[in-house]
Amino acid sequence: MKIDLLDTLRKKNPIAFNISNFVTVQDVANGINALGASPIMSEEKNEAEPMVQMADSVTVNLGAFTEGQLEQISAVTTFANQYKKPIVIDPVAVGAVDYRKERCNELLDQIDVAVIRGNAGEIAALADVEWNAKGIDAGEGNGDLEEIAKKLAKKRNCVVVESGKTDIITDGEAVVRIYNETDLFKLHVGSGDMLSSTIGCFCGVEHDYFEAAQTATAVFDVAGEVVAKSMATPLAGSFGVQLIDELHLIDIKTVEKFANFD
Numbered sequence: 450m451k452i453d454l455l456d457t458l459r460k461k462n463p464i465a466f467n468i469s470n471f472v473t474v475q476d477v478a479n480g481i482n483a484l485g486a487s488p489i490m491s492e493e494k495n496e497a498e499p500m501v502q503m504a505d506s507v508t509v510n511l512g513a514f515t516e517g518q519l520e521q522i523s524a525v526t527t528f529a530n531q532y533k534k535p536i537v538i539d540p541v542a543v544g545a546v547d548y549r550k551e552r553c554n555e556l557l558d559q560i561d562v563a564v565i566r567g568n569a570g571e572i573a574a575l576a577d578v579e580w581n582a583k584g585i586d587a588g589e590g591n592g593d594l595e596e597i598a599k600k601l602a603k604k605r606n607c608v609v610v611e612s613g614k615t616d617i618i619t620d621g622e623a624v625v626r627i628y629n630e631t632d633l634f635k636l637h638v639g640s641g642d643m644l645s646s647t648i649g650c651f652c653g654v655e656h657d658y659f660e661a662a663q664t665a666t667a668v669f670d671v672a673g674e675v676v677a678k679s680m681a682t683p684l685a686g687s688f689g690v691q692l693i694d695e696l697h698l699i700d701i702k703t704v705e706k707f708a709n710f711d
């Protein structure tokens with residue numbers, strides 16, 4: 450794993466264009482800004498081309514899109530392919546709402562993406578595997594998580610990050626697993642969105658998106674673990690704030706010390 454990409458990211462301060470959702474946009478902006486990237490958000494179709502041209506990566510979060518916004522998402526992602534800017538997709542709740550899954554699959558049919566990052570319920574839905582997703586959460590299912598992630602990676606010819614107790618990262622062939630110590634992330638709505646956008650930032654500085662996704666996920670997971678270790682009592686609000694602080698403070702040595710992966 451290329452953990453030193455963390456310093457590369459901080460040196461380059463990549464412009465991370467995010468189409469976010471109205472629920473978690475501030476956590477996403479502050480999280481990746483604290484980490485060392487330069488976030489910019491937009492919902493305006495008419496500025497899609499210059500936005501994409503100046504950006505190093507594009508992260509599209511499908512958490513709360515409207516019908517009107519689909520045109521902007523289509524324009525932005527088409528320009529991103531044209532200008533060879535990596536796209537990260539966060540398919541929020543596609544396992545729970547068919548309308549979302551259909552729109553997401555239409556989008557994925559039109560464009561090439563670098564990474565899809567979702568929980569098990571979301572990745573299973575896009576991989577056409579039966580699963581009982583629960584709203585924005587992973588829900589329950591019996592399938593083999595690695596096989597599901599690989600299936601989607603092959604189907605969409607991209608890297609897949611399937612988050613959960615163990616984060617599974619695959620390019621369809623190789624698999625890297627990152628084992629998480631804390632489940633405090635669940636106390637904070639937007640943890641998944643922040644992870645997806647963190648992956649976007651690393652894809653903006655590393656063309657090997659499999660490597661970029663691994664480093665991003667390890668950095669994010671260790672940041673949460675460090676915060677959890679420092680809290681005598683788990684506190685949801687404080688966890689969210691301290692996660693942003695730790696994304697600012699975290700360094701390569703800390704990630705090397707605490708990241709647990711194979």
Ligand SMILES: Nc1ncnc2c1ncn2[C@@H]1O[C@H](COP(=O)(O)OP(=O)(O)O)[C@@H](O)[C@H]1O
Nearest residue numbers: 568585586612613614616629631632634640641
């Ligand atoms: N059961 C769990 N135990 C430990 N960490 C978890 C668990 N579930 C999710 N995480 C972590 O929470 C973060 C967000 O992932 P996840 O909750 O799967 O996304 P989402 O919020 O989109 O559902 C990731 O860093 C992931 O590693």
Ligand SMILES: Cc1ncsc1CCOP(=O)(O)O
Nearest residue numbers: 470472512638639640641642
């Ligand atoms: C609650 C909610 N509703 C629509 S998007 C969203 C945020 C989802 O955030 P995450 O997937 O990171 O938990």
Ligand SMILES: [Mg+2]
Nearest residue numbers: 541585641642
């Ligand atoms: Mg999510």
